[in-house]
Amino acid sequence: MFDSFNLSINFDITGFLEKEEDIYTKYPGDFLIIDRFPMIINKSMEWFAPLDFCFSQNEQTPKEFFEVEKKFINTLTILSSYSSLWVQSSYYFSQGEVPDFFTNEEKEYLLKMKDNPFIQIISPKELNNYLKLSLRGYEQTIIYLPELKIIAWVNELIVSVFVQDKKYRKLIETICLTEGLYLREK
Secondary structure: OHHHHOOOOOOOOOOOOOOHHHHHHHOHHHEEEEEOOOOOOOOOOHHHHHHOOOOOOOOOOOHHHHHHHHHHHHHHHHHHOOOOOEEEEHHHHOOOOOOOOOOHHHHHHHHHOOOOOEEEOOOHHHHHHHHHHHHOOOOOEEEEEOOOOEEEEEEOOEEEEEEOOHHHHHHHHHHHHHHOOEEEEO
């Protein structure tokens, strides 16, 4: 699976969890960002505060968070339907417990990751759990789509995407715009 990317980056059990910047340094023109904003926002602007929301297990999470989270899940699920799908999560290396917001069935999917650092995902339901873990800020998830030559690093409400084959940029852009997200250069 990883041979299809033809990258001159060493690959080991950690996969590309800590190699996003190494890949970006070698291939800067092949990176895109999926974001809820069309460009970087100056966070010191007063009016940005209501837009700067995140998931909170202890406090009430704004409903807007779940609306945006759904856009990311839909975007990545649609994109994943065009290739076999492999996932890697920092959860494999984590000593933490599965967060309480997951059901018992969802926890079972996540516990599979404890047995193997890379798993092939066969259903959108499985993917949904790993994406929630990352979009809610608990762990990083990397999505590998070998037939599309795409690697996506999911971190909270932003996704960094390495697109080795430029012919798939338009596909990503179309999916993002349809789902209400933006695609921009990294």
